[in-house]
Amino acid sequence: MPSSIISVILLSAFVILLAYPLGKYLSKVFKGEKNFMDFLTPFENFIFKVISVDPASQMSWKENMKAMLRINLIFYFWAYIILALQGSISFLNPAAIANMEATLAFNTAISFVTNTNLQHYSGETGLSYFSQLLVIGFLQFVSAATGIAAMLVLMKGLVVKNSQSLGNFYVYFVKSITRLLLPLSIIVAVILLFNGVPQTLQAPEKITNLEGEKVTIATGPVASVVAIKQVGTNGGGFFGTNSAHPFENANFVTNLVETSAIIIIPVALVFMVGFYLNRKKLGWVFFTVMVVMLSLFIFSAVALELSGNPQLAKMGLSQPQGNMEGKETRFGSELSALWGVLTTSTSNGSVNSMHDSHTPLAGAVYMFDMMVNAVFGGVGVGFLNFFLYVVIGVFISGLMVGRTPELLGKKIEAREVKIASLVILFQPLIVLPMTAIAAYIAKTTPDIGWLNNPGYHGFSEMLYEFTSAFANNGSGFEGLGDNTAFWNISTGLVMLVARFIPIIGPVAIAGSLAAKKSVPESEGSLKIDSAIFGVVLLGVIFIVVGLSFLPALALGPVAEYFSM
Amino acid sequence: MKLFLIDLKLHFIMVVLVGCLYPLLILGLGYFARDAANGFPIRENNKIVGYKNIGQKFTSTGYFWGRPSAVDYNAASSGGTNKSTTNADYLQVIAQRKVDFLLANPSAVGKEIPSDIVTASGSGLDPHISVAAALLQVQRVAAAREIAAGVLETLIQSNTERPPAGLFGAETVNVLELNLALDKLKNH
Structure with a gap:
C-alpha cells in the first residue's frame, strides 16, 4: 500500500479515537452531569451572575433563537465598527494597516459572525493585529459557540416533553467556550507555537536575504488565531494563503494537528448525539452514513490529485507528487487533497493548497461536499443540516412502508416536513440564480476582470464562491477577483441568510416536536437506528443534492474535465 | 432592553476572555520557546x-x-x-x-x-x-x-x-x- 494511503487511514483512525471520548464528555457537559472539568463551575457561575442569567432557567425555542439573534447582532456591529476604523487605532497596528473599505468591512464582519470566514482581503495587508485578535480571533470563538448552542437547543427539544424548556442558549454558549473551544484551542496553539508558528506582537521584520535583496516578513499573533480557526470550523487564516503559508502551517507536525483539528469537534458532536439521546446505536448509524460519504470524497480527491495534470505529463514532466501547482512541497498532493475534502465537509474553509489549481473533478468533489454540507459539517450547524435530511428520510420511509412517520417517538407531520423541505430547497434557490446572475455579468462585460481562468473553469470560480458562501464554508477558488462591491454585498447577504435560516428551521422543528405527545414505540414503529434507515438517508442526501446541483456542476468542472 | 443588556455584558466578557486573555496566554507561553515563537x-x-x-x-x-x-x-x-x-x-x-x-x-x-x-x-x-x-x-x-x-x-x-x-x-x-x-x- 502506498505510504500516502497509509497516512490518510492512520490520521482518520487517530481522529475517531479522540472524537469518541470527546463526544461522551460533551454529552456529560451539556446534560449537566459530573465531569473532570467541573472545576470551572465557579468561574462559569460568576459569568452567569454578572450577566444576570439563572443557569437553571429554561427557554422556549423562540426565546433561545431570539437570544442568539440579539447577541449576533452585537457581534456584527462590533466587528464592522472596528474593521472600518482599524486604521485610526494605532494600538496593535505596527504595520500601519488602513481602514477597511465599507463593502469589504460589511462582507468581512458578516463572514466571521456567520462562521463562514470567506476572505475578500489578504490578512497580511488587510488587517491590523488589533483586528486579528479582537475581531477575527474573537468571532471565531463566539460564532462556533453559537452553532454548538443552537444544536443543543435542538437536542434538548428531542428529549423533553414540554415546549417551554428547550434549554438555555446562554448556558450552552458559555460552556461551549469554557469547556470545549478554549481548552482545545490552547492545546493546539501550544503545539503550533513550539513548531514555529509565530505568536508575537512585533512589527514585521525587514531583512536582507542571501542574494542581497530587502524583504519584509509578515508575522504577528498567528498561533492563537490559527488554533481556533481550525478547531471551530472557521477557516479564516491569518495570512492570505491560509495554512499553505509556512508561518501558519510549518511542518508535518503542524499539518497533522491542524488536519485533525478540522474534523475533531464535528465528529465528536455526532457521537455526542448518541450519548445525549441515550441511543448509542443511532449515533453510530449517523456516524456511518457520514463516514461513507467522507471516505468516498477522500478517496476520489486523493486519487485525482495524485494522478497529476495530464497536460504536464504530455510535456514530459514527471509528477511523482501528483498535481503540484498551488501546493506546498512539504505536504504533497495527498495531504492537500485530504485537507480539501475535510475542510469542505465541515464548513471549515481553511486550505493548505490553492483549490483553484486542483484538477477539475477534485474541484467538483469539494463543491459537492459543500452542497451536501452535512458530512459532519460545521460545529453544531452540521448536525442541524443533517437533521433536515433525517426528517425527510423518516417521512419518505414512512410513505414507503405505509406507516405514520415517527422520529424518536414523536409523529412527523406536515408542519415539520414543510419546514425541512423549504430549508433544503432554499439552497439551490439562492446559489443557482446568484451564480447565473454573476455569469451573465461576466459574459456581457468581459472587461470586468473577475475571472482568473477562461471558459468552464471561470464558471466554476463563480459557482464555487456562492456555494461556499451558502455553506458558510469560506474557502474559495481564489483566482476570483472578489473584492468588488458586487461580490462583497452579494456573498455577504448570502452568508447571512444561509447562516440563520438553516439554524432556525431545524430548531423550530424541535420546538414543534417537543410540544407533541410521545407515542410509545411498538413493533410497527420505524426503526431509525438501523442499517436500512442509514441507506435511505444516503439515498435521500445524494438524490436531493444531485438533482439540485448536477446540472450546474456539469457546466463547470465536468465540462472542464472533458475538455482536457 | 433588559435582554439586550444581558447580551451586551456577555459580549464584553467574551471579548476579554477569548479576544485578550487567550492570545496573551499563548504569547506568554512563547517565552519558553522564543525561537519557535518568532518563526x-x-x-x-x-x-x-x-x-x-x-x-x-x-x-x-x-x-x-x-x-x-x-x-x-x-x-x-x-x-x-x-x-x-x-x-x-x-x-x-x-x-x-x-x-x-x-x-x-x-x-x-x-x-x-x-x-x-x-x-x-x-x-x-x-x-x-x-x-x-x-x-x-x-x-x-x-x-x-x-x-x-x-x-x-x-x-x-x-x-x-x-x-x-x-x-x-x-x-x-x-x-x-x-x-x-x-x-x-x-x-x-
Whole structure:
C-alpha cells in the first residue's frame, strides 16, 4: 500500500479515537452531569451572575433563537465598527494597516459572525493585529459557540416533553467556550507555537536575504488565531494563503494537528448525539452514513490529485507528487487533497493548497461536499443540516412502508416536513440564480476582470464562491477577483441568510416536536437506528443534492474535465 | 432592553476572555520557546538573514533554486497563481519554464524533470523542493562554485528532511538551509 494511503487511514483512525471520548464528555457537559472539568463551575457561575442569567432557567425555542439573534447582532456591529476604523487605532497596528473599505468591512464582519470566514482581503495587508485578535480571533470563538448552542437547543427539544424548556442558549454558549473551544484551542496553539508558528506582537521584520535583496516578513499573533480557526470550523487564516503559508502551517507536525483539528469537534458532536439521546446505536448509524460519504470524497480527491495534470505529463514532466501547482512541497498532493475534502465537509474553509489549481473533478468533489454540507459539517450547524435530511428520510420511509412517520417517538407531520423541505430547497434557490446572475455579468462585460481562468473553469470560480458562501464554508477558488462591491454585498447577504435560516428551521422543528405527545414505540414503529434507515438517508442526501446541483456542476468542472 | 443588556455584558466578557486573555496566554507561553515563537529566525553575525520555513528567491547560478513563486517570494504578501490545470496561457508558462530550466541545467537534458521545480506553490513562499529537483541542479552549482559534484550530493543528503516512517508528508530539501550550508563550505 502506498505510504500516502497509509497516512490518510492512520490520521482518520487517530481522529475517531479522540472524537469518541470527546463526544461522551460533551454529552456529560451539556446534560449537566459530573465531569473532570467541573472545576470551572465557579468561574462559569460568576459569568452567569454578572450577566444576570439563572443557569437553571429554561427557554422556549423562540426565546433561545431570539437570544442568539440579539447577541449576533452585537457581534456584527462590533466587528464592522472596528474593521472600518482599524486604521485610526494605532494600538496593535505596527504595520500601519488602513481602514477597511465599507463593502469589504460589511462582507468581512458578516463572514466571521456567520462562521463562514470567506476572505475578500489578504490578512497580511488587510488587517491590523488589533483586528486579528479582537475581531477575527474573537468571532471565531463566539460564532462556533453559537452553532454548538443552537444544536443543543435542538437536542434538548428531542428529549423533553414540554415546549417551554428547550434549554438555555446562554448556558450552552458559555460552556461551549469554557469547556470545549478554549481548552482545545490552547492545546493546539501550544503545539503550533513550539513548531514555529509565530505568536508575537512585533512589527514585521525587514531583512536582507542571501542574494542581497530587502524583504519584509509578515508575522504577528498567528498561533492563537490559527488554533481556533481550525478547531471551530472557521477557516479564516491569518495570512492570505491560509495554512499553505509556512508561518501558519510549518511542518508535518503542524499539518497533522491542524488536519485533525478540522474534523475533531464535528465528529465528536455526532457521537455526542448518541450519548445525549441515550441511543448509542443511532449515533453510530449517523456516524456511518457520514463516514461513507467522507471516505468516498477522500478517496476520489486523493486519487485525482495524485494522478497529476495530464497536460504536464504530455510535456514530459514527471509528477511523482501528483498535481503540484498551488501546493506546498512539504505536504504533497495527498495531504492537500485530504485537507480539501475535510475542510469542505465541515464548513471549515481553511486550505493548505490553492483549490483553484486542483484538477477539475477534485474541484467538483469539494463543491459537492459543500452542497451536501452535512458530512459532519460545521460545529453544531452540521448536525442541524443533517437533521433536515433525517426528517425527510423518516417521512419518505414512512410513505414507503405505509406507516405514520415517527422520529424518536414523536409523529412527523406536515408542519415539520414543510419546514425541512423549504430549508433544503432554499439552497439551490439562492446559489443557482446568484451564480447565473454573476455569469451573465461576466459574459456581457468581459472587461470586468473577475475571472482568473477562461471558459468552464471561470464558471466554476463563480459557482464555487456562492456555494461556499451558502455553506458558510469560506474557502474559495481564489483566482476570483472578489473584492468588488458586487461580490462583497452579494456573498455577504448570502452568508447571512444561509447562516440563520438553516439554524432556525431545524430548531423550530424541535420546538414543534417537543410540544407533541410521545407515542410509545411498538413493533410497527420505524426503526431509525438501523442499517436500512442509514441507506435511505444516503439515498435521500445524494438524490436531493444531485438533482439540485448536477446540472450546474456539469457546466463547470465536468465540462472542464472533458475538455482536457 | 433588559435582554439586550444581558447580551451586551456577555459580549464584553467574551471579548476579554477569548479576544485578550487567550492570545496573551499563548504569547506568554512563547517565552519558553522564543525561537519557535518568532518563526525560527536564522541569524548570521547577529543579523537575521532569513527564517527557516520562509522560502527566498535565488537566481544566481551558484545557489540552488527554489520553486517558481506567484509573488516572487514577497513574504509581505503571500499568494499562489490560482491557475486552473487546463488554462492554455498557464500551460505555455510551464512549457517555457521547462525550457529555461534545461538551458540553465544542460546536464538535466534527457532526465526526468519533477513538476515541483516548474510549478508555483500555494503560498509563494515554499521553502522546499523535492530531492530530485535539487539533484538536477548539482552540475550547475558545482561548475559555478568549482566544487566537486560529489560534495554537493552529500550536502543535499544531509539537508534532506524526512518525515517519520515516510508518512504524513514528503521528503524535501530546504533550499535556504542548503544554500547557507553551501556558503559555509566555501569559507572553510
